Amino acid sequence: MAEVRINPREPWILGRKTPIQVSNDICGILERKPTRLWWMAFLTSLTILGIGTVAVVYQISTGIGTWGLNKSVGWAFDITNFVFWIGIGHAGTLISAILFLFRQKWRTSVNRAAEAMTLFAVACAGLFPLIHMGRPWLFFWIFPYPNFRGPLWVNFRSPLVWDFFAISTYFTISFVFWYVGLIPDLATIRDRAKPGLRRAIVSFFSFGWTGSYRTWVRYEVVYLLLAGLATPLVVSVHTIVSWDFATSVIPGWHTTIFPPYFVAGAIFSGFAMVLTLMLIARKVMHLEDYFTHRHTDAMCKIIIVTGSIVGLAYLTEFFTAAYSGNSYEQFVFMNRALGPYAWAYWTMVTCNVISPQLLWFRKVRSNLMAVFVLSIVVNIGMWFERFVIIVTSLHRDYLPSSWAEYAPTFIEVLTLLGTFGLFFTLFLLFCRFLPVIAISEVKGILSHGREQEQVADVHFRDERATESEPETTGVHA
Amino acid sequence: MSRRIFMSIHEREEDILGIARAAREAGLTIVDIYAPYAVHGLDQAAGFRPSRLPIICFILGLLGAGLKVWFEFWTTAIDWPIDVGGKPWNSWPAFVPVTFEVMVLFAGVGTVIALFITTKLWPGKRAKIVFDGVTDDRFALLIVEQDATFEPGKVRMLCERFNAVYVEEREEETA
Numbered sequence: 001m002a003e004v005r006i007n008p009r010e011p012w013i014l015g016r017k018t019p020i021q022v023s024n025d026i027c028g029i030l031e032r033k034p035t036r037l038w039w040m041a042f043l044t045s046l047t048i049l050g051i052g053t054v055a056v057v058y059q060i061s062t063g064i065g066t067w068g069l070n071k072s073v074g075w076a077f078d079i080t081n082f083v084f085w086i087g088i089g090h091a092g093t094l095i096s097a098i099l100f101l102f103r104q105k106w107r108t109s110v111n112r113a114a115e116a117m118t119l120f121a122v123a124c125a126g127l128f129p130l131i132h133m134g135r136p137w138l139f140f141w142i143f144p145y146p147n148f149r150g151p152l153w154v155n156f157r158s159p160l161v162w163d164f165f166a167i168s169t170y171f172t173i174s175f176v177f178w179y180v181g182l183i184p185d186l187a188t189i190r191d192r193a194k195p196g197l198r199r200a201i202v203s204f205f206s207f208g209w210t211g212s213y214r215t216w217v218r219y220e221v222v223y224l225l226l227a228g229l230a231t232p233l234v235v236s237v238h239t240i241v242s243w244d245f246a247t248s249v250i251p252g253w254h255t256t257i258f259p260p261y262f263v264a265g266a267i268f269s270g271f272a273m274v275l276t277l278m279l280i281a282r283k284v285m286h287l288e289d290y291f292t293h294r295h296t297d298a299m300c301k302i303i304i305v306t307g308s309i310v311g312l313a314y315l316t317e318f319f320t321a322a323y324s325g326n327s328y329e330q331f332v333f334m335n336r337a338l339g340p341y342a343w344a345y346w347t348m349v350t351c352n353v354i355s356p357q358l359l360w361f362r363k364v365r366s367n368l369m370a371v372f373v374l375s376i377v378v379n380i381g382m383w384f385e386r387f388v389i390i391v392t393s394l395h396r397d398y399l400p401s402s403w404a405e406y407a408p409t410f411i412e413v414l415t416l417l418g419t420f421g422l423f424f425t426l427f428l429l430f431c432r433f434l435p436v437i438a439i440s441e442v443k444g445i446l447s448h449g450r451e452q453e454q455v456a457d458v459h460f461r462d463e464r465a466t467e468s469e470p471e472t473t474g475v476h477a
Numbered sequence: 478m479s480r481r482i483f484m485s486i487h488e489r490e491e492d493i494l495g496i497a498r499a500a501r502e503a504g505l506t507i508v509d510i511y512a513p514y515a516v517h518g519l520d521q522a523a524g525f526r527p528s529r530l531p532i533i534c535f536i537l538g539l540l541g542a543g544l545k546v547w548f549e550f551w552t553t554a555i556d557w558p559i560d561v562g563g564k565p566w567n568s569w570p571a572f573v574p575v576t577f578e579v580m581v582l583f584a585g586v587g588t589v590i591a592l593f594i595t596t597k598l599w600p601g602k603r604a605k606i607v608f609d610g611v612t613d614d615r616f617a618l619l620i621v622e623q624d625a626t627f628e629p630g631k632v633r634m635l636c637e638r639f640n641a642v643y644v645e646e647r648e649e650e651t652a
Binding site: 018019020023144150151152153155156157158159161162165166169172173176177180183184187188190191192203204205206207208209210211212213214215216217218219220221222225226229230232233236240243440441443444448 | 489490509510511512513514515516517519520523525527528530531534538548549552553556557559561562564568571572574575577578579581582584585586588589592593595596597598599600601602603604605606607609610611612613614
């Protein structure tokens with residue numbers, strides 16, 4: 001494969017699209033019958049979801065004694081998976097809110113799918129604490145409502161209560177943000193659809209959007225406000241998740257580096273997941289003109305940055321342990337790198353710190369297969385990061401008589417598998433019924449209808465034609 | 478009551494920006510513009526008033542934060558004080574995270590509800606589309622005809638200058 005050169009002046013959307021072509025490309029996917037590939041993927045995900053559901057029903061009816069937990073390791077697989085899924089979700093909000101505030105035009109091709117990914121990932125994450133409660137039907141006890149037990153209020157000094165508020169607010173705001181963004185696109189789909197059930201449903205959910213500019217003015221302001229609110233929100237969510245650990249007095253958890261370290265890790269894993277999903281979607285739904293090499297390139301660079309922050313945090317933890325002179329802290333870190341879970345620790349370091357360094361090379365970044373593989377490697381690494389943090393800190397207690405080992409049971413593995421089934425089932429349904437790319441936002445960054453920019457575009461094309469070397473930009477050359 | 482509306486349809490972003498600005502400068506009353514996407518600067522060109530929703534957002538955020546601080550203080554220090562690890566009953570610093578989350582929740586959800594109320598959008602509402610394709614690739618400019626400044630000849634010339642693909646005059650019922 002020839003090396004792909006990234007030209008910063010090349011438009012983000014290839015193929016000199018007109019607005020109507022964008023509508024045709026994106027809505028066309030929804031108007032056709034699903035492909036055989038989609039059915040195969042959907043049925044596979046649904047089967048996995050079914051297996052997971054059986055596992056969940058079994059462990060709830062039997063009790064969480066079906067897990068491998070013991071009195072030393074009281075948090076393990078469930079909280080690992082919870083933090084893992086929440087982290088995945090963070091990239092969606094980062095793309096939709098933070099990149100919006102920074103006026104990064106390339107977000108328009110990815111934001112819709114990334115926001116959907118956020119919602120589904122947070123839904124998967126929420127399942128784990130719910131099951132961990134043991135009696136999930138009493139989950140509403142964590143909500144401060146007037147009850148007949150006093151009323152006995154929740155303890156607002158507890159990070160677990162903060163976490164409940166953070167996660168539920170995060171899910172609500174992400175959903176609202178995503179839905180507000182969808183309304184103009186639903187109107188586009190509605191006005192293209194033939195009368196019938198599909199049109200009636202889309203019409204109901206499009207809220208009677210007409211494209212009126214008096215509405216657009218307010219809409220744009222609200223979108224900006226939501227982006228401004230979601231930005232500190234996303235930072236607060238993983239900060240609070242890290243406080244679940246940091247406010248305790250467990251060596252290896254009780255540290256001030258946790259909030260920035262967790263937020264960076266969340267963005268790192270989330271971007272990897274967005275890349276995994278978008279590279280598949282690009283190929284399967286033929287979105288090569290919308291999700292280009294420039295997009296993967298930009299996302300790979302964010303992965304390098306956040307991956308480096310995570311790597312720095314690993315080193316800082318060791319330094320802090322050594323410098324603190326605290327023997328418990330020092331023991332935990334030596335035990336992480338050399339103890340019974342050293343294999344997990346070094347898997348984490350390899351996947352999160354060493355292998356992403358390959359992305360410094362343009363050759364690797366432009367090879368989509370390599371990027372795809374690396375994105376999965378990063379996700380494996382980030383799962384192990386949470387596993388290492390949680391299990392290695394707990395399994396060696398202050399009292400050596402309480403030392404224990406942890407291994408997940410079959411049921412726990414099936415539950416994790418089941419959440420992947422849920423995640424992909426929801427994502428595939430989303431790809432089938434809603435526009436995967438924000439149509440109205442993409443139309444706003446086309447060069448169509450802007451004379452001045454078009455002149456610049458033509459100029460750029462002429463310049464390129466006179467270059468001595470053959471065209472090497474993009475796979476469409 | 479009914480009024481006569483003049484509508485011109487355009488296919489390019491530049492044309493709608495140009496005609497909106499020209500129409501406003503000529504003193505014509507713009508009823509509305511219909512666009513498939515948010516065009517940068519079209520609100521200023523047409524002279525639409527900036528939205529006051531940020532004020533609502535700010536007030537709602539303040540309200541949410543205020544209510545939450547009061548509620549946390551009331552539950553933990555007044556209604557049923559519980560000694561947790563010897564911390565004071567009114568542990569203000571521990572109230573910060575939840576207060577922040579509730580502020581964001583109130584401001585975010587409330588502003589979106591305010592948007593739906595001010596723009597009269599609700600689930601299941603039937604959309605009145607002024608012209609085919611305004612949610613796809615066309616822009617429509619609607620001008621009131623009753624104004625003293627409205628001269629049909631001049632307006633048609635304006636439309637031609639900005640490459641209107643279609644013009645129409647219609648009656649519109651007003652409440």
